[in-house]
Amino acid sequence: xxxxxxxxxxxxxxxLAGAAFALSPDEMLSDPGLEARARQLDHEIRCVKCQSExxxxxxxxxxxxARRSIRELISNGASNDDVKTWFVERYGEFVxxxxxxxxxxxxxxxxxxxxxxxxxxxAIPYIRGRSKGIERPETAALNSQEQARLAxxxxx
Numbered sequence: 362x363x364x365x366x367x368x369x370x371x372x373x374x375x376x377l378a379g380a381a382f383a384l385s386p387d388e389m390l391s392d393p394g395l396e397a398r399a400r401q402l403d404h405e406i407r408c409v410k411c412q413s414e415x416x417x418x419x420x421x422x423x424x425x426x427a428r429r430s431i432r433e434l435i436s437n438g439a440s441n442d443d444v445k446t447w448f449v450e451r452y453g454e455f456v457x458x459x460x461x462x463x464x465x466x467x468x469x470x471x472x473x474x475x476x477x478x479x480x481x482x483x484a485i486p487y488i489r490g491r492s493k494g495i496e497r498p499e500t501a502a503l504n505s506q507e508q509a510r511l512a513x514x515x516x517x
Contacts, residue, residue, distance in 0.1 A: 390432050399432050402444055406431065407458050415458055 390396040403417035408424040416424040416431075427448070434444045445457060454460040462470050503511065 390436065395432075395435050398441060399428075399435050402431050402435075402441060403428055405445065405458050406448055407456050409452055409456060 390399060400417065404415045406416045406427055408414050408416050408419035408421055408427070410421040410423040411419045414424075416427040430447075431444055434447060439447070448456045454466060460466050
C-alpha cells in the first residue's frame with residue numbers, strides 16, 4: 362500500500378470519527394426510547410454555527426447546547442413537533458434540515474428546477490440554430506499533385 366493512500370485513509374477516518382463523538386455520554390438520556398427520539402431530532406435540527414451539519418454531527422458549542430435543549434424538552438414531555446417549533450421560534454426555519462415546502466420556502470424549493478427549465482428552453486433552440494448555420498465543406502478526393510505532396514510530408 363502506498364504511503365499516500367495510508368495518509369488519505371487516516372484523514373478520512375479521523376473526519377468521520379469526529380462525528381461519532383459529537384454526542385458525549387453525559388448528554389444521553391437514561392430512557393432508550395426518549396434517547397432514540399432525541400437522536401432522530403439531532404439529525405433534523407441544523408447547527409446554526411456550522412450551517413451545513415446537523416447538531417448530531419457537529420462539535421460546535423452551539424450544537425452541544427442544542428442537543429442538551431432537545432433532551433431537556435423531550436424529558437419535559439415535548440413532542441417532536443413541539444421541539445422543532447421551539448427551535449423555529451428562536452432561529453427561524455433555517456434551523457430545520459428539511460424546512461417546510463410552503464409559503465416563501467416554496468419559491469426557494471421551486472427556483473432551482475425552474476431555472477433549469479428556463480436554461481434548457483433557451484439553450485436547445487440556440488444549439489439547434491447554431492448547428493443549422495454551420496456550412497460543411499464538400500470533401501473532394503485529392504488530385505495526383507496533392508497526393509504526392511501529402512506522401513512527401515508524411516515521410517518526414
